[in-house]
Amino acid sequence: MYSLKKNYKLILYFFLIFTLLFLPFLFTSSFALTLFCKMGVLIIFSVAYNMLLGQTGLLSFGHAIYFGLAGYASIHFLSGINNNYFPSLPIFILPFIGAFIGLALGFVIGYLSTKRVGTAFAMISLGFCELVTALTLIFVVFFNGEDGIQADRVTGNNYFGLTYGPQNEVYYLILFWCIFSVLIMYLLTRTPFGRMCNAVRDNQQRAEFVGYDVRKIRWMAFSLSAMFAGAAGSLHAINYEHIGFESVSLAQSGMVLFMAYIGGVGNFLGPILGAISLTYLDTMLSDMTEAWVLYFGIIFVIVIAYAPQGLAGLILMHDPIIRNKPSLLKKLAIPYVFFGISILLLVVGFTSLIELIHSLKSNHSVLKVYWIEISNQNFLIWIMFILLTILGILACKRSYTQTKTVWDEVIEDIKLGFIK
Amino acid sequence: MSYHLELKNVKKNFGSTNIIRGVNLKIKKGEIHSLIGPNGAGKSTLYNLISGVYNISSGNIIFNNKNIENLPSYEIYRLGLSRSFQITNIFPKLSVFENIRCGLLWNLDYKYSITAILDSDKKINDKTNEILNKISLAGFSKEAAGLLSYADQRALEIGITIAGGAETILLDEPTAGMSKSETERATRLIRNISEDRTILIVEHDMGVVFDLSDTISVLVYGEIICSDKPINVKNNKRVKEAYLGNFGN
DSSP: OHHHHHHHHHHHHHHHHHHHHHHHHHOOSHHHHHHHHHHHHHHHHHHHHHIIIIITOOOOSOTHHHHHHHHHHHHHHHHHHHTTSSTTOOGGGHHHHHHHHHHHHHHHHHHHHTTSOHHHHHHHHHHHHHHHHHHHHHOHHHHOGGGOEEOOSSOSOOGGGOOSOSHHHHHHHHHHHHHHHHHHHHHHHTSHHHHHHHHHHHOHHHHHTTTOOHHHHHHHHHHHHHHHHHHHHHHHHHHHSEEOGGGGSHHHHHHHHHHHHHHOTTSTTHHHHHHHHHHHHHHHHHHHOTTHHHHHHHHHHHHHHHOTTHHHHHHHTTHHHHHHOGGGHHHHHHHHHHHHHHHHHHHHHHHHHHHHHHHTTSSOOEEEETTEEEETTOHHHHHHHHHHHHHHHHHHHHHHHHHHHHHHHHHHHHHHHHHO | OOOSEEEEEEEEEETTEEEEEEEEEEEOTTOEEEEEOOTTSSHHHHHHHHTTSSOOSEEEEEETTEEOTTOOHHHHHHTTEEEOOSSOOSOTTSBHHHHHHHHHHTTTTOTTOSSOOGGGOHHHHHHHHHHHHHTTOGGGTTSBGGGSOHHHHHHHHHHHHHHTOOSEEEEEOTTTTOOHHHHHHHHHHHHHHGGGSEEEEEOSOHHHHHHHOSEEEEEETTEEEEEEOHHHHHTOHHHHHHTTTOOOO
């Protein structure tokens, strides 16, 4: 039974990798490819970040430092290849160099900051983030100020016939690194070090009384997490052929924190979900509306308040039901549909209202929400969306209570099964 | 005669307050030694001094002929001295199995390894199951430790404490807050683990103390006023005074 379950999982992973390999043939537009590349890079970054946040319990506001600085270094290496300083350096090796730079920086900064935990640790990381952001504007020689630096990735020797000119070659480079580093990070969680990271997160004192120097565990986690962030930063630089100060900034650090949290810090797969969904939303919403930052913030707040275990948590809380009594899922289906419709009502009403308010700043009175053109001069439209929002809130409240009642019944049912 | 664990004139003051005022304590190898005393006598502080949570102000703590005063806790643990806590101190989000396995890691020489994959290592997993059986928690091995009942969490804590194979164990009120049947179960467990170990135990339940101990030491206001066999402690005048003469009938 167990081996069957294991095989089933393996088949699933092979299928997934197979799909990923053929993705560029399914979505041929350069827009889609760029999006996938961005997702791949941010998956590595957010899983690395969660090694610190979710696994070891250290909240860092400055993890973009390792991401960004490795990116700067990679761009310099790219121009180095261009200028024939080391013409035979293969580009697919650059993430190794980025990882090494991340590791070295993490080792030094980790030494200084892992002496403390909790708020003090978070504040130190914030300090370093601001410091490095300031450095990018001061040391113009290396960072080139606000403009950042560019380099051409189509350069040097073409190993295996790869020029990295077409975006799909970059896609495969990123895909390889993404699978490789996520796999290694997953295996790390299964080692004594990985288990002790969790132990230190759960109970520092007890971890000491099973013989571990908790500071050393935190320091190791910090350095390794910075190492993978460095690899991600390097790929980021190769992908865009440009790096700017924003990549080391607080905004970038905040972004990876959002991804890990919204995806779910309690599970290894959480940050991957977070990176995929937020990168998608980020790209899509920023094309559609200028108010997307606001929506972003609202999503974050709602997740923190109502689903602190993130998307992965929402999915995984069904695990006991699936394991013990999958038939009970049917009971949940109807409340879920109603809850979904209520949320949809609220989202349509609320976002339309926001867009209406936002449209007032320009002279255009006509705007498009959800493929329909409306006028912000029409009083009835305003009333309609206000009513829709209120209706949405009420419906959400009601269906939440209903869903919760059914949920509790289901869980009670399963607990009874345990006693028998 | 040399002792297994010996405290020589240990003092601890917080600011100008003397909490431990020159404690001398001698613990023989293989015995169950109880430390009793009224609330605020400094029992927990003394534990924290021995196990390296606090630094001592003056004196010596000798464990296996080695000075251990003011060493960090993890160093003391690695020398073979393990402890439990008054407040349940487990890894709440890890599974019961993981809790015990974490306790085994250091002594099986895994150290900070980033290459060993634990799930595929038969030795450590077998050993973990062995300990789970010993503390009768094998049935819960996959549950998160934080979800266990209070008594089971205390049993788990003792499990973590003994997992690493430490030969000397400090137990801090292992039966506090337990019902009668739970206390009996805990007492059985302590006797069970004491077979090849030296145990120092702080306990308020005098039934448990007189039932288990080979030697009892009485700590009153930061000083040991008596350290002897249970029967002699029961008849000691100063002890009776300290406890208002009404215990251990």
